[in-house]
Amino acid sequence: EDKVVQSPLSLVVHEGDTVTLNCSYEVTNFRSLLWYKQEKKAPTFLFMLTSSGIEKKSGRLSSILDKKELFSILNITATQTGDSAVYLCAVELGTYKYIFGTGTRLKVLA
């Protein structure tokens, strides 16, 4: 059975801290891995990763994929209260077919 597991389930940090969120997967067919930020209801796109070892960056956020060990990490440096959200990882299995993890709930305290 295909599955995507995220850890930790929740995390509380203080502003300025650096956090690392984990996403591991076991799937029969892998096309890409995506990270989303869900603040209220609608997830918003952060990164799509298809190749191992190539870091993607956007401001204070970065992500990397390891297709050998079947995981990805999302790093957030110098966290701000606006980073508080649920971070979702999803694996694309095929055309129009995605499986989502349950997410990591991040709370950043001022």
Place this chain on the structure above:
Amino acid sequence: SAVISQKPSRDICQRGTSLTIQCQVDSQVTMMFWYRQQPGQSLTLIATANQGSEATYESGFVIDKFPISRPNLTFSTLTVSNMSPEDSSIYLCSVESGDYGYTFGSGTRLTVV
């Protein structure tokens, strides 16, 4: 990427009633997708809606409970029928956006009392 307007944003409904959720996309798309996110859970695909044909439902979801319409390439509705408290969830429509994965609508938070 596409912009999706979804409504209602939230609703509180009595058990046994039905609610229809609408999604309007600002561009023509072949496929639209409907997801459910139960409290504390991941996103689960309900069905895929293709214009001009019946929706394709995932295991565990049936048309009688979640009828879907797709009258044209920019619009879709999902109805949650004969609701029970277990239907309390966030419902999301989405379209595929190439290198951006999915673009999601703003979501509908449904509470059934």
